Amino acid sequence: MDSEIRMKLHINDTFNRELPADPILENTRRQVKNACYSFVTPKQTVKPELLHVSTEMLKAIGLTEGDAKSEFFLNVFTGNAVLPNTKPYAMCYGGHQFGNWAGQLGDGRAINLVEVEHENQSWTLQLKGAGETPYSRTADGLAVLRSSIREYLCSEAMYHLGVPTTRALSLALSGDEVLRDMLYDGNAAYEKGAIVCRVSESFLRFGNYQIFAARQDNDTLKKLVDYTIKHHFSHLGEPSKKTYLKFFEAVLNSTLKMIIHWQRVGFVHGVMNTDNMSILGQTIDYGPYGWLEGYDHNWTPNTTDNQFKRYRYGAQLDIGLWNLYQLANALYPLIDEAEGLESILQSYTEKAQSQYIDMMRSKLGLFADDNSDAELIFSLEETLQQTETDMTIFFRSLSNFSKENPSEGLKIVKDAFYIPTDVSDSVRQQWTVWFETYAERLKKETRSSVQRKEKMNQVNPKYVLRNYMAQLAIDDANKGDYKLIDELFQLLKKPYDEQLENEKWFVKRPDWARHKVGCSMLSCSS
Ligand code: AMP
Ligand code: MG
Numbered sequence: 001m002d003s004e005i006r007m008k009l010h011i012n013d014t015f016n017r018e019l020p021a022d023p024i025l026e027n028t029r030r031q032v033k034n035a036c037y038s039f040v041t042p043k044q045t046v047k048p049e050l051l052h053v054s055t056e057m058l059k060a061i062g063l064t065e066g067d068a069k070s071e072f073f074l075n076v077f078t079g080n081a082v083l084p085n086t087k088p089y090a091m092c093y094g095g096h097q098f099g100n101w102a103g104q105l106g107d108g109r110a111i112n113l114v115e116v117e118h119e120n121q122s123w124t125l126q127l128k129g130a131g132e133t134p135y136s137r138t139a140d141g142l143a144v145l146r147s148s149i150r151e152y153l154c155s156e157a158m159y160h161l162g163v164p165t166t167r168a169l170s171l172a173l174s175g176d177e178v179l180r181d182m183l184y185d186g187n188a189a190y191e192k193g194a195i196v197c198r199v200s201e202s203f204l205r206f207g208n209y210q211i212f213a214a215r216q217d218n219d220t221l222k223k224l225v226d227y228t229i230k231h232h233f234s235h236l237g238e239p240s241k242k243t244y245l246k247f248f249e250a251v252l253n254s255t256l257k258m259i260i261h262w263q264r265v266g267f268v269h270g271v272m273n274t275d276n277m278s279i280l281g282q283t284i285d286y287g288p289y290g291w292l293e294g295y296d297h298n299w300t301p302n303t304t305d306n307q308f309k310r311y312r313y314g315a316q317l318d319i320g321l322w323n324l325y326q327l328a329n330a331l332y333p334l335i336d337e338a339e340g341l342e343s344i345l346q347s348y349t350e351k352a353q354s355q356y357i358d359m360m361r362s363k364l365g366l367f368a369d370d371n372s373d374a375e376l377i378f379s380l381e382e383t384l385q386q387t388e389t390d391m392t393i394f395f396r397s398l399s400n401f402s403k404e405n406p407s408e409g410l411k412i413v414k415d416a417f418y419i420p421t422d423v424s425d426s427v428r429q430q431w432t433v434w435f436e437t438y439a440e441r442l443k444k445e446t447r448s449s450v451q452r453k454e455k456m457n458q459v460n461p462k463y464v465l466r467n468y469m470a471q472l473a474i475d476d477a478n479k480g481d482y483k484l485i486d487e488l489f490q491l492l493k494k495p496y497d498e499q500l501e502n503e504k505w506f507v508k509r510p511d512w513a514r515h516k517v518g519c520s521m522l523s524c525s526s
Contacts, residue, residue, distance in 0.1 A: 002072040006084065008062050010117045015124070015202075016089045019227055020220060022134065030134050031104055034220055036208070037089040042079025042111050043131025043141070045193070047175025050074050051482050052489065054156060057169040057199055061125070062118040068170070077170045077197045079111065079130035086114045090133035094214055095207035095275025096326055098310055104211060105275045106135025109143060112203065122231075125169065126203055129195045142178045146474045146518065147526030148194035149485060151286035153473065155198070157465045157492035158283055163261040164254070165283040166200040171485070183303070183523060192478065200282060202232055206327045207275035213330035222334055228279060245340045248331055252324050252344055253351075254281025259320045260355050263313075264363065265461055266292035266391045270302040271524065272311045272319045274326050288522035291464050293509045294388035294418060297381070301467065303521045317356065321348045362459045363395050365452040368444045376434075376441055383434050386427045388418035390508045395460035399453040401435070403442035409435030418508060461495040463505055467520060468513035 015037065022038035024030070032038055053068045067073055075081035082088060090107035097105075111133065113125045128151065129143025148171055158165040174193035181188040204224075212221035226239040229247055236246045258281045262269065269276070270288040278284040290301025297314025305311050311319060328341040335341060360377045361367070384394065394416035401412050410423075410431050417423055423431075445452065465488065473484040491502050513519035 002070075005063065005067050005070065005072055005076075008067065009083070009114070010062065011083070011086060011114050012117045012122065013086065013115050014122075014231055015112070015115065015227070016087055019223060021089070022092070024134075027132060028134060029132075029136055032092045032106070032134055033215065034217055035092060036220065036224055037091045037107075037112075038134045039087050040090050040111055040131075040133045041082065042088060042113075042127055044080055045078055045174035045176055045195075047173075048074055048078035048080055048195075049173040049175065050077075050170060051173060051194075051477070052152065052171045052485050054167070054169055054489075056156075057167050060118060060121070060167075061116050061123055061169070061199070074172070076113070077125075077127070078172045078174060078195050079127050083114055088113050090135055091203065091208060092135065092211060093205055093207035093275055094211035095205070095273050096210075096323070097273045097275070098305070098308075099322075101214065102273075102275075103214070104135070105137075105207060107133055108136040108139055109133070109141040110198075110203070113197075122201060123199050124201065124203055126198045126200075127195050128198055129174070129193065140178065142174070142176070142193050143195065144178050144180055144526060145173065145192040145194040145477055147287070148196045149474050149477060150289075150470050150526075151198070152196050153470060153485065153488055153492065154286045154289065154465050155283070156489065157495065158265075158267070160493050161261075161265050161461055161464070161495050163265060163267065163283060164258045164281055166198050166203070166278070169197040169199050171196055180526075183517065183521075200278070200280070200284070202228075202278075202280055203284070204228060204232075204279040205275050205284065206277040206279065206323060206330070207273075208279070209330040210274060210326060213333055216333075218333045221330070225331065225334060232280065241335050241337075244331055244335050245344065248328060248341060249344045251279055251281065251327065252348060255320050255324060256317075256348065256352055256355065257281060258283060259316050260352075260359050262316055263356065264359050264459060265464060266295070266313070267464075268292065268299065268301055268311070268313045269316065270300060270305070270311055270522070272316065272323065274323050277323050277327075287524055287526055290467050290520075290522065292391045293466065295381075295384040295391040295394065296388075297385065301520070301522050303523050317352050321345070321352070324348065359459075363456065364438070365399065365447075365456040366441065366445065367447060367455075370441065370444055372441070376437060379434055379437070383427070383430050386430065387422045387424075389413075390416040390418065392461060392464055392466075393506070393508060396457070396462050396506070399456035399460065401438070401442075402449060403439040406435040406439035407432070409438070415508070458496055462498065463491055463495045463502065465492060466505075466509055467518070467522075468509050468516070469505065471513065471516065471518040474518065 019036040022035040132141030152171040176193040177190040178193040276285040288302040
């Protein structure tokens with residue numbers, strides 16, 4: 001079986017073959033200079049146990065469900081066996097955390113195993129939580145079950161929602177116990193350790209480039225940028241100053257596109273530090289993320305960010321630009337001319353505004369040209385925030401609205417209101433006006449209402465990984481019951497389908513979850 005899996009995986013390592021390595025092989029914490037990564041061996045675990053495997057990702061890398069049942073698979077994807085002739089490594093990167101330059105960060109608890117190729121796609125397989133690395137700083141290199149379930153379920157759910165994201169192959173228990181102070185309040189406790197195998201074409205982040213610019217190591221910076229273009233942006237051509245600009249523009253466009261998707265589905269990343277921004281414009285590092293329940297531009301799931309709410313839902317597009325400025329600064333030494341970078345950066349705001357409006361138009365089922373749409377959208381956003389209104393239920397229900405009966409509008413979306421009695425007369429009046437304007441606007445559409453409904457339901461998901469749903473799966477898993485992980489995993493594969501048998505998940509957040517840790521309050525301690 002071992003050799004069968006080895007034969008099936010078409011290993012083609014490039015990152016740790018083409019780029020400079022840290023010459024020190026010892027696994028000690030240190031500043032790593034002039035190198036893109038350090039070789040490191042994952043930690044042996046006490047009693048690894050596979051909890052879930054993504055059949056789709058197995059197939060994507062060329063393996064079968066049968067392969068995933070083998071001891072060898074379990075050992076490789078929990079770090080207990082290293083694939084022959086491969087050299088796992090942790091990447092060196094820096095980053096701005098909450099607006100401040102933090103210096104070297106790096107893969108403190110992620111270890112890249114190998115790059116594989118299958119059906120013309122290359123994938124890097126990376127373990128998260130497989131032990132310490134030279135970048136672990138003061139932490140242990142491990143991950144706990146709760147955060148691993150959240151990452152495993154959410155990254156696959158995001159993919160099926162059509163949001164660019166890293167993927168996940170497997171979720172396993174390490175068998176080790178991990179000490180965590182979940183709320184940073186001095187109450188540390190042991191939790192089950194877990195390991196997720198994440199998968200992406202590349203795990204490069206803005207911070208990978210920033211670290212070399214910060215250290216004025218232009219030589220390694222150039223090597224890394226040229227490598228990135230060669231392997232991930234080859235359509236842009238041979239590296240040159242012009243290509244670097246095109247590269248930056250491509251990153252700007254994909255980053256923007258990703259955040260527009262976040263806004264569409266109500267996803268709040270929670271920690272948009274530059275070390276958590278993928279160079280491929282993929283959602284990466286699922287930490288204290290959350291889903292909007294009540295539609296609220298000020299909401300953030302991250303309690304660590306509660307005071308300033310830097311990474312709140314309504315700020316994500318602006319933060320994207322802020323982060324792109326930092327990437328531009330990092331690339332500047334290779335281009336040596338600010339103008340080109342500046343003009344690309346200046347294009348962001350206009351692109352963001354028009355893409356945001358287009359995205360919201362699609363959520364409302366508006367296709368005909370009409371320049372009053374921005375106004376309709378802003379007044380909707382304002383009205384939605386008057387009383388706690390569930391974003392997912394509101395938009396999904398809105399596809400049942402009939403332009404012939406605007407007075408029925410409130411009835412159609414009534415399930416979205418958390419406390420129906422909170423909808424005051426003046427808010428009711430605001431809704432009435434909004435529904436009337438919306439009905440008038442719909443009259444300009446040529447599509448039938450059946451077609452509109454179908455289109456709207458393709459962009460307004462019925463099922464998202466609500467914060468309390470992940471928490472229910474975590475609570476069960478902590479008691480040794482893993483069924484709900486699979487139930488949610490299957491549910492979220494088809495987030496736009498009606499799935500009438502799963503109607504129980506198309507409900508507002510239950511009241512018990514309103515202030516519960518893990519549901520509305522999350523920290524970076526994972
Ligand atoms: P994050 O906020 O999860 O993106 O992590 C920021 C930095 O802290 C990254 O360099 C991580 O690798 C590192 N880090 C987070 N958790 C751990 C941990 N348990 N052990 C070692 N490093 C960690
Ligand atoms: Mg991170």
